[in-house]
Amino acid sequence: xxxxxxxxxxxxxxxxxxxxxxxxxxxxxxxxxxxxxxxxxxxxxxxxxxxxxxxxxxxxxxxxxxxxxxxxxxxxxxxxxxxxxxxxxxxxxxxxxxxxxxxxxxxxxxxxxxxxxxxxxxxxxxxxxxxxxxxxxxxxxxxxxxxxxxxxxxxxxxxxxxxxxxxxxxxxxxxxxxxxxxxxxxxxxxxxxxxxxxxxxxxxxxxxxxxxxxxxxxxxxxxxxxxxxxxxxxxxxxxxxxxxxxxxxxxxxxxxxxxxxxxxxxxxxxxxxxxxxxxxxxxxxxxxxxxxxxxxxxxxxxxxxxxxxxxxxxxxxxxxxxxxxxxxxxxxxxxxxxxxxxxxxxxxxxxxxxxxxxxxxxxxxxxxxxxxxxxxxxxxxxxxxxxxxxxxxxxxxxxxxxxxxxxxxxxxxxxxxxxxxxxxxxxxxxxxxxxxxxxxxxxxxxxxxxxxxxxxxxxxxxxxxxxxxxxxxxxxxxxxxxxxxxxxxxxxxxxxxxxxxxxxxxxxxxxxxxxxxxxxxxxxxxxxxxxxxxx
Numbered sequence: 001x002x003x004x005x006x007x008x009x010x011x012x013x014x015x016x017x018x019x020x021x022x023x024x025x026x027x028x029x030x031x032x033x034x035x036x037x038x039x040x041x042x043x044x045x046x047x048x049x050x051x052x053x054x055x056x057x058x059x060x061x062x063x064x065x066x067x068x069x070x071x072x073x074x075x076x077x078x079x080x081x082x083x084x085x086x087x088x089x090x091x092x093x094x095x096x097x098x099x100x101x102x103x104x105x106x107x108x109x110x111x112x113x114x115x116x117x118x119x120x121x122x123x124x125x126x127x128x129x130x131x132x133x134x135x136x137x138x139x140x141x142x143x144x145x146x147x148x149x150x151x152x153x154x155x156x157x158x159x160x161x162x163x164x165x166x167x168x169x170x171x172x173x174x175x176x177x178x179x180x181x182x183x184x185x186x187x188x189x190x191x192x193x194x195x196x197x198x199x200x201x202x203x204x205x206x207x208x209x210x211x212x213x214x215x216x217x218x219x220x221x222x223x224x225x226x227x228x229x230x231x232x233x234x235x236x237x238x239x240x241x242x243x244x245x246x247x248x249x250x251x252x253x254x255x256x257x258x259x260x261x262x263x264x265x266x267x268x269x270x271x272x273x274x275x276x277x278x279x280x281x282x283x284x285x286x287x288x289x290x291x292x293x294x295x296x297x298x299x300x301x302x303x304x305x306x307x308x309x310x311x312x313x314x315x316x317x318x319x320x321x322x323x324x325x326x327x328x329x330x331x332x333x334x335x336x337x338x339x340x341x342x343x344x345x346x347x348x349x350x351x352x353x354x355x356x357x358x359x360x361x362x363x364x365x366x367x368x369x370x371x372x373x374x375x376x377x378x379x380x381x382x383x384x385x386x387x388x389x390x391x392x393x394x395x396x397x398x399x400x401x402x403x404x405x406x407x408x409x410x411x412x413x414x415x416x417x418x419x420x421x422x423x424x425x426x427x428x429x430x431x432x433x434x435x436x437x438x439x440x441x442x443x444x445x446x447x448x449x450x451x452x453x454x455x456x457x458x459x460x461x462x463x464x465x466x467x468x469x470x471x472x473x474x475x476x477x478x479x480x481x482x483x484x485x486x487x488x489x490x491x492x493x494x495x496x497x498x499x500x501x502x503x504x505x506x507x508x509x510x511x512x513x514x515x516x517x518x519x520x521x522x523x524x525x526x527x528x529x530x531x532x533x534x535x
Contacts, residue, residue, distance in 0.1 A: 002050040002120065003031045007040035007066070008082065009058045013107070017053060020109045026116055037061045044070060049077065051119055056083035067097050078119045082107060145291075146231065151175060152222050152233065155281050165280060181274040182281050185248060186288040187255060188229040188267045190300055190402050199228060202265060206230050209255050222317045228399050231288070233281060241274070252303050266300040266402075268292055273306050296359040296404045302372070312354055314361035319350050320368050328369065332376045335426065337419045341412055344369065363398055366411055370394055371393045382422065390418045434472045435459055438480070445484040447509050451477045486522045493531040500527055 004023070005233050008014050014033045023030060031047045035038035037060035044052060052070075054063040079097075084105040101115040151173035154160050160169070170177055187210070189202050203225050210223055210230060220235040236244050252269050259267045272287030287306040290375040294304055294311065320328075324343060331340040344365075351361045370391060377387050393414055401407035441449070454477070455462040469477050485507040492503045505513035520529045 001027050001029045002123065003047055004051045005032045005034065005040065005043050005047060005049040006027050006030060007034040007037070007043070007058065007063070009035050010055070011035060013055070013082070013105070016107065017112070019111060020107070020524070021116065026120060028116065028120070035329075036107045037063070037066050040066055041069060043079070043191065047050070050123060051078050051080065051116070053080045053082060056081050064097070067099060071097055078123065080112070080115050080119075106392060152224050152231070155279075156285060158282065160279060169278060175222070177235050177278060178220070178237075180235055180508060181241070181244075181276060182233060182235050182278055182284060183244065183274040184272040184281065185232045185234070185251075185274075185289040186283040186285075186292050187232065188228050188268045188270065188292045188295075189259065189402065190228070190268065190295075192264045192266075196442075202259070202262065203228070203230060204259060206255055206267075209258060210251070215377075221423065227395075229292070231285060233285070238276075238490045244274075249303065256301070266443070268295050268300045269303045271303060271305045287433040290358075293363050294359050295402055295405070296362065300402060309358070310356065312356045312359075313358050314351055314364070316361065316364050316368060319347050319365060325372060328372055329376055332373055332419075335419050335423045337416045340415065344412065358384075359404065362407065366394070366398055366407075386418075386421075390414070394435035433458055433465075435467060437465060437469070438473075441481055441484055445481060445488065445495040446506060448508065449481070482518060482522065486519055489519060489527065490523075490530065490534075493527055494534045504525070 006014050006017050008017075014035070018030055018033070018088075021028075028051070031049060032043040034043045035058075037058045040052075040054060040058070043049075054066060056063045058066075063081055063083075065077075067081075070077055079099045080101040080103060081099055082103050082105060101119070102113065103111055131356050151169070164172065166177055166179065169175065186204055189199060189206065191199055191202070207223065207225050207230050210232060223232040234244065248269070248271060252267070256267045259265050270288040270291030270293075272284035272289075272291065275281060275284050291304040291306045291309065294309060295302075297311075298304060324347060327343045328340065331337075331343060347365055348362070351365065354361075374387070374391065377534055394411060397407060397410045397414060401410060437454050437460075440454050440457045444453075451462045451466060455465045460468075466477060469475070469480065474479060475483075489503055489507045492506060494500060496503075498506075500516065501512045504510070504512040507515070509515035509518070516527055519525075519530070521528060525533065
């Protein structure tokens with residue numbers, strides 16, 4: 001509700017004003033009543049009302065002076081002046097101070113109500129306009145932030161249109177870049193205990209700190225959240241290098257103080273080299289990310305500058321050469337984890353034999369193996385959902401592990417589990433036709449069925465079915481059919497008193513003598529002897 005203060009040296013007037021107006025229905029509340037100007041001044045300071053109804057003449061100083069005091073510091077108060085005097089100079093002074101309502105005593109209820117309603121309508125209109133303006137500003141800010149993030153995505157994916165200069169980029173992505181230096185920093189969060197949801201909450205905290213406290217200083221900036229960190233691009237003048245370094249170290253200290261309040265979280269910041277062209281921002285981002293990867297050797301909880309790293313870069317073409325790639329391909333196609341692990345470990349040892357090798361090489365090796373695996377998986381038509389889940393799990397290992405040995409162990413363990421899963425699926429898939437064939441034979445052995453009948457039932461050629469029978473089951477179709485019939489005959493001999501003719505007919509033989517001969521050949525006993533022995 002809007003607040004109202006009433007000020008008049010005549011107490012009866014104050015009481016009258018309070019009684020003749022239905023304040024609640026207007027959405028108003030009388031929060032204070034004063035009987036002299038100094039008291040009215042204090043009431044207004046304390047209660048900060050929206051509307052003040054004041055007499056023109058009061059002890060201390062007049063209503064015009066009271067209005068003047070507040071118009072200098074708070075122009076948001078609406079004043080209604082009440083007076084028993086018809087002097088033009090008072091009305092003139094009031095109008096000059098922006099007072100729109102000058103009412104004469106005796107107070108008319110309708111006139112006062114009308115003045116209050118007009119003020120309420122005006123204030124609500126202003127409030128609505130301010131709210132709309134704020135929403136528009138927020139929408140514009142959000143839109144600009146999203147466009148800036150689009151720039152970051154496009155620069156990372158090398159999707160900037162050819163020929164776009166700085167002015168065109170600023171217009172396209174709603175940025176305010178200037179000629180100077182562009183540099184990326186990667187604020188990376190590592191957690192020993194937090195799950196994905198907790199890490200996301202931590203990243204929101206870091207993002208808010210960067211947004212609110214750290215980035216007003218540079219000329220222009222972009223920041224966006226990744227899986228486990230925040231990438232920041234800062235544009236500054238060429239002669240502001242020292243200021244940038246100081247600013248980065250201050251940012252690191254502030255964010256780290258917040259992160260350290262939560263158990264199990266560590267902050268590492270990687271800073272890429274500065275570049276003079278906006279199209280080279282991608283190089284600085286990669287440098288910042290690679291700097292963070294060096295925490296495998298340097299440890300966490302620090303700033304790592306790309307231009308201060310002294311590790312030796314590794315040519316991956318010499319590590320994972322054509323021969324090794326061919327071996328990897330054959331091992332993946334054969335789902336041979338143990339040989340794949342051996343090839344991978346040989347590549348790791350090659351890297352480790354290089355003095356002062358960059359830890360980035362370990363990540364590059366893992367990434368190249370994943371790329372090769374993804375290509376081969378598409379050729380093998382491996383289920384895309386399973387493949388994407390596997391790749392995501394491997395990316396998570398590379399993103400979250402902060403110890404080289406643990407990274408390699410978890411990476412290989414994931415590979416082992418996935419290849420074993422594929423091996424089992426392949427085995428089940430190859431065995432499915434045989435399971436269908438055996439089920440068909442068990443259900444139909446009592447009638448005269450042929451290899452062609454079974455092949456037609458499971459949509460497989462008789463020739464291929466015959467080969468698969470021998471390969472998967474170890475015996476041919478005829479022998480398997482005989483075994484099914486003899487097993488059924490054994491149960492009938494043991495559990496019923498049916499005659500040999502009846503049993504022979506039920507298991508698929510029209511000739512009881514032939515049935516007896518086959519039974520004797522398979523079991524080593526005639527059917528009658530088997531019944532005596534087991535019934």
